[in-house]
Amino acid sequence: DAGITQSPRHKVTETGTPVTLRCHQTENHRYMYWYRQDPGHGLRLIHYSYGVKDTDKGEVSDGYSVSRSKTEDFLLTLESATSSQTSVYFCAISEGGAWETQYFGPGTRLLVL
Amino acid sequence: DQQVKQNSPSLSVQEGRISILNCDYTNSMFDYFLWYKKYPAEGPTFLISISSIKDKNEDGRFTVFLNKSAKHLSLHIVPSQPGDSAVYFCAATLRGQNFVFGPGTRLSVLP
Numbered sequence: 001d002a003g004i005t006q007s008p009r010h011k012v013t014e015t016g017t018p019v020t021l022r023c024h025q026t027e028n029h030r031y032m033y034w035y036r037q038d039p040g041h042g043l044r045l046i047h048y049s050y051g052v053k054d055t056d057k058g059e060v061s062d063g064y065s066v067s068r069s070k071t072e073d074f075l076l077t078l079e080s081a082t083s084s085q086t087s088v089y090f091c092a093i094s095e096g097g098a099w100e101t102q103y104f105g106p107g108t109r110l111l112v113l
Numbered sequence: 114d115q116q117v118k119q120n121s122p123s124l125s126v127q128e129g130r131i132s133i134l135n136c137d138y139t140n141s142m143f144d145y146f147l148w149y150k151k152y153p154a155e156g157p158t159f160l161i162s163i164s165s166i167k168d169k170n171e172d173g174r175f176t177v178f179l180n181k182s183a184k185h186l187s188l189h190i191v192p193s194q195p196g197d198s199a200v201y202f203c204a205a206t207l208r209g210q211n212f213v214f215g216p217g218t219r220l221s222v223l224p
Contacts, residue, residue, distance in 0.1 A: 107155070
């Protein structure tokens with residue numbers, strides 16, 4: 001199994017509060033990704049990073065920001081959580097480049113009340 | 114508009130029989146396709162992949178077929194086992210950039 005951990009694994013928060021989710025990898029992979037999974041939508045890309053301090057937006061980036069100050073860590077921040085951000089969040093990593101596989105962390109279940 | 118579609122939300126198969134999961138895509142530039150399996154409360158795990166220069170890839174009980182002209186791929190599981198019951202996601206990518214996922218198909222293998 002790829003060495004990917006996510007913290008916290010579960011979180012309940014209130015609307016309007018800031019939330020930060022952490023992804024940590026031990027594989028030294030260049031690319032890191034944040035997805036959310038919702039029923040009927042599969043996995044949708046929020047943001048991704050292709051190197052330290054290099055990030056870009058995905059399909060559903062509104063309301064989210066990310067930071068990557070070290071190769072091994074990728075943080076996802078909800079500046080002011082809303083109920084529509086209740087979801088399961090997955091971090092993924094890949095080497096980058098053609099025909100490379102993406103590996104996923106165990107997920108963080110977030111409930112915004 | 115979804116670039117990767119899995120039109121069957123669910124599929125039930127008898128143990129020992131073949132399971133066939135289907136996936137369609139719209140972007141003919143995709144050059145790599147992957148299947149992931151997901152159990153409840155776990156992250157997706159990589160199952161099998163195929164590059165656009167091939168039309169078939171096998172790994173044990175799992176075979177993926179790619180039909181580029183139809184922009185269609187399928188995953189065959191033979192024989193199906195109860196432990197195969199999970200949600201299966203199809204994904205596509207171009208040059209290892211953004212991975213685009215389908216909505217998933219829930220497979221139930223009945224004993």
